[in-house]
Amino acid sequence: MWEERIRIEPPYDFDRVLDRLSMDPLHHVRLEEREVSIPLRNQNNDPFVVTVKGMGTKTAPEFLLSGKSDKDFAIKETMRIFQWDFSLVDVQTHFRSTNIAEIFEAHDGTPIVLEFSLYGCLMKCIIHQQLNLKFAHTLTERFVHTFGEKIDGVWFYPAPEKVAQLDYSDLRELQFSGRKAEYVIDTSKLIAEGKINLEELQNMEDAAILKELVKIRGVGPWTVQNLLLFGLGRPNLFPFADIGIQNALKKHFQLERKPTFEEMEILSKEWSPYLSYASLYLWRSIE
Structure with missing residues (x-):
């Protein structure tokens, strides 16, 4: 020990x-x-x-x-x-003079913490797509408890090689939709076969990763952005389509409705190069 x-x-x-x-x-x-x-x-x-x-x-x-x-x-x-x-001092200093300074003051010292594995992060992102958070966690928990392993009380996501060998019906039994079962297993097959190398993503630019991964059936921009943020820790990402962020902006700026993408672009212009931290702190403001 x-x-x-x-x-x-x-x-x-x-x-x-x-x-x-x-x-x-x-x-x-x-x-x-x-x-x-x-x-x-x-x-x-x-x-x-x-x-x-x-x-x-x-x-x-x-x-x-x-x-x-x-x-x-x-x-x-x-x-x-x-x-x-990564120094949070620079982040706090940057946001002190922005239109969300109050949120950063309230959540001072909150870092971005990454998912424990890139593959687990990708699977979690795919499973969570278009689901409410409670059921998304339930579905992910069933997936890991059924096909993963537990060591010293800690759960590990299954290896892509194991998931690649599953039938779609194996996930359907856990209440996965047919398409989501296909997305999880087919993506795992691509990784197991070496057609997708997750470790190589570490050395690629954000735009190149987005262009490469959206080719995968069932992986859209929202999924890739979350992988970039919580899998790779990229500092300057802002998922415009995320409902949680839209709701946080509506609350903070006291809007009558959720903001449009164009309005979000205007509101977020001064947050670069730390858009990822703005995303996290906006989520925290309504969690």
Whole structure:
């Protein structure tokens, strides 16, 4: 068993991180202990668990990491997932003079936290398409509980190779629609066959990733934008079609109706190059 203490630059509100992570029933979060256990796979694709415990405060953030194996890899991945090497000072400073400054003040120190795996993120995005959040979580939970694996109390998404071998009827039995079952399995087949290399996306521009992935049946711009934001941590994304963001803008600017895309473009013009943080903080404002 290994342990490692890590201190990072403030502000960083780990309690808000845990609160948001706890919204997903698949996440192994213990709010009172200020801990989350995360499922990781090493470079040989072997699964293992790392526990992250908050030891400090928003203004003096410190964490205790612990695990049973792959220490160096685990620390590197945890740093990436929780965005510990990204300074929120610049973000807070940028938004202090914008039209959503009040939201950023209320949620000061809230980082973008990535999904624990790119494949899991893509599957989650596909499953969540056009569903209310509660049923989307239920469907994703059924998918992982049925075909994934549980290690040390932590659930891992199934490997794409396993999902690629399923029949559409296997997912239909979990209340997947016929089309969504096809999207999940067919996309997994493309990944398992090497026709889509998720790791290569790390080195591609946002526009190139969008152009490539929307070729996949069942993967549209909303899905790709969420993958870019929560899978790859790209900082300057604003999903105009997201209903939650539209509702947050309607509430914040006291509009009589949800804004049009043109109105959203005008409102968001001054938020670049941190549009992703504007997206997150707008979601947080209504969650």
